[in-house]
Amino acid sequence: MVSKCVQVTNKMGFHMRPANVFVSAMGKYKCDVFIVFNGKEINGKSIMNIMASCIKCGADIEIRCDGEDETAALQEAVQLVESGLGDEQ
Amino acid sequence: MIYKGIAGAEGIGIGKALVVREADLDYSHVVFSGAEKETKRLQTAIAAFCETVTAMQEKLTASVGEKQAEILNGQIMMIQDPFMTSQMQDFIENGQCAEAAVDAVCNMYIEMFSSVEDDLTRQRATDIRDMRARLLGILLGQTEVDLSDLPPETVLVARDFSPSMTANMQKEHIVGILSETGSKTSHSAILARSLELPAVMSVENICTLLENGDTVIVDGTRGEAVVRPAQGILEAYASKRAQLKTEKQALRAFAGKKTVTADGKQLAVYANIGKPDDVSAVLQNDGEGVGLFRTEFLFMDRAALPSEEEQFAAYRAVAAQMQGNEVIIRTLDVGGDKDIPYLHMEREENPFLGHRAVRYCLDNPESYKVQLRALLRASAYGNIKIMLPLVTTVSEVRRVRELLESVKAELRTENIKFNENIPVGVMIETPAVALTAETLAKEADFFSIGTNDLTQYTMAVDRGNSKVSALYSHYNPAVLRLIKQTADAANRAGIPVGMCGEAAADQAFMPLLIAFGLHEFSVTPAAVLPTRKTVSLWSKTDADALAERVLTLSTAEEVAAALQEAARV
Structure with missing residues (x-):
């Protein structure tokens, strides 16, 4: 398992569209993807669970990837969050 | 048959x-047909869901724009959540039918989304409810119309x-x-x-x-x-x-003509409308004005109050198209049977006797002022009159006038033009105002009798309840007297009095209205010409004679029979 902490920088946080950008990207990896936020582990491939977690701008989250292509998955996940998940900054 | x-x-x-x-989403009769079959049913339903919603989305994009359609796109994203579908799968593996799986998992998410603090996220619960209903409908073989x-x-x-x-x-x-x-x-x-x-x-x-x-x-x-x-x-x-x-x-022979009685007394036939588009029907049917513009439709089927600009555009469009002819605009008549979800009005035991129409508006002056501002601004573009619904006391009229004056003052400082003397009238819909029409006439610029509510409140009958709806008739002697009394008070005070309820288009009723001294009848556009024709068939003298006789009758049935017998076509 690999993991990394990042800060959510886009204005709207993980609302519908950014969450969709994230899960669509993660969907192509075989490994499990989790977002750890507020001590809870959230399935990173589930838009429903991500949205329900209300991850807002400025939140510190940890991304965990576990499985055969975990390194590539983590790299893309971190890069996506840092670049604002396709949202206007 | x-x-x-x-x-x-x-x-x-x-x-x-x-x-x-109406969708009946009860699936208690559905028998579990094996995990494999149920999984297949679920997958097929999800595919059908995406197809339907995509089609709806395309149509919505074309008709109202991409932004509204985005909501539907969200539903497609959500339904494709692999984690959620695997949760549904779990229910199926445990011997539940696809309907039960969809219901249980959606309910879980509805609960989850409803309990968060973030407003925007909480609203997603509505999407999930919608999603659940549509999916269940598909599984149960219901076709959406x-x-x-x-x-x-x-x-x-x-x-x-x-x-x-x-x-x-x-x-x-x-x-x-x-x-x-x-x-x-x-x-x-x-x-x-x-x-x-x-x-x-x-x-x-x-x-x-x-x-x-x-x-x-x-x-x-x-x-x-x-x-x-x-x-x-x-x-x-x-x-x-x-x-x-x-x-x-x-009937077209009556188009382009004035509305005159057989003995030459000039009256007017106006039309009722619900939205700016309806003006074309008014013009087509030669309505001489708009006697009732119900503004509720501007407030319905949306998520928030219409802005001042939006309201202004609607009122101005109607006023301009009517080219100087009178346009009587009724301020928001919410409550009763007209619910506007985003106003979050409290459920009431007796909505028709509750916090509705002008009562609600006066208690929410900030949003009411937006409507008054839009009306005043539009008054610069045509002949607009403001009408207040469900008034019961003179003080309500005074309070509206105070608000109106404060809005006028704002507009003056902003150098925005409007009609300084915009008339403010009262819709006579309650026995309370009909009985006090004399005093009210000193403070109102005009009256318009709304017979639907007036009949309902006078006869204490819910017009939608078929068990008592027989009592609901404007032929009741009590209703006739209130109409006459209102008209008498208006004529004594020298203010115009019209009628915008359904009774105005009742051709058999027309001679009574002529006799009582009403000046203007506002009817559905299609009834303008028939009404003008009926007016032309009666002289004031004949109408007076009939009215005198009818007022001696004691039941609605007797009145109906007398009017039917006297009816002219």
Whole structure:
């Protein structure tokens, strides 16, 4: 398992569209993807669970990837969050 | 087979039935057919869901824009959540049918989203509810009816038509309307009349009696639905329909003429409208003004209050198109049977006796001022009059005037032009104001009698309740006296008095209104010319004689009989 902490920088946080950008990207990896936020582990491939977690701008989250292509998955996940998940900054 | 109902809107329509069924999402009868089969059913339903929603989204994008359609896109994203579908799968593996799996998992998410603090996220619960209903509907084999894309010659059949349903229907393909509930004054009947579509309301079990595609005749004049008629009957109705068309053409002779009684007294026939688009029907039917512009439709079918600009644009459009003719705009008449979800009005034990119309508006001055500002600004572009609904006391009129003055002061400092003397009138809909019309006439610039509510409040009868609706008649001597008293008070005070309720279009009633001294009658656009014709058939003297006799009668039935007997065509 690999993991990394990042800060959510886009204005709207993980609302519908950014969450969709994230899960669509993660969907192509075989490994499990989790977002750890507020001590809870959230399935990173589930838009429903991500949205329900209300991850807002400025939140510190940890991304965990576990499985055969975990390194590539983590790299893309971190890069996506840092670049604002396709949202206007 | 002929089924009786209540005549909602005149005319004859012949077409194919389209039954709008209320979704029955009860799946208790569904038997688990094995995990493999249920999984397949679930997958097929999800695919169908995506297909339907994508199609809806495309249509919505084309009609209202991408932003509204985005909501639907969200539903597609959500339904494709692999984690959620695997949760549904778990339920199936445990021996539950696909419906139960969808229901349980959606409910779990609805609960989850409803309990978060973030407003935007909480709203997603509504999307999930919508998603659940649509998925269950697909699984249960219910087809959704899309009223915006109807086959030609459709007779729409439903238990009831909600205002939001009627907003989206493709009017040019509808030839008639049938409903299981409602009366002549329910929204669907009023709408049908404004669209000149025949309608029959309160036809018992009509949704069950008709199958989609059945041939059905809507006789909106006699209040009958003829289901799967024999060829001979069909032909008879078709020729009657043609005859009605001829009569209608004869009425055109009254277009472009003034409204005058047989002895030369000039009156006016105005029309009622619900939205700016309706003005074309007013002009087509030669309405001399707009006697009632119901502003509720501007507030319905949306997520938040319409902005001042939006309201201003609507009022100005109507005023400008009416080219200096009077446009009487009624301020928001919310409450009662008209609910606007985003206002979050409290549920009331007795909504018709509750916090509605001008009462609600005066308690929410900030949003009321937006409407008043828009009305004042639009008054610079035409002949606008403001009308207050459901007034019961003079102090309500005073409070509105105070608000109006404060808005005027704002506009003056902003150098925005408006009509300084914009008339403010009162809709006479309660016995309270009819009985105190004398004092009210000193503070109101005009009266307009709204007979629907006036009859309901005078007779203490819910017009939608078929058990008591027989009592609901403007022929009741009590209602007649209140109308006369209101008109007398207005005439003594020298202010105009009109009528904008359904009774104004009751041709048999017209001689009484002429006798009582009303000046203006506001009717559904299709009734403008028939009303003008009726006025032309009566002299004030004849009308007075009839009124004198009618006022001695003691029951609504006697009044109805006397008026029918005297009716002129």
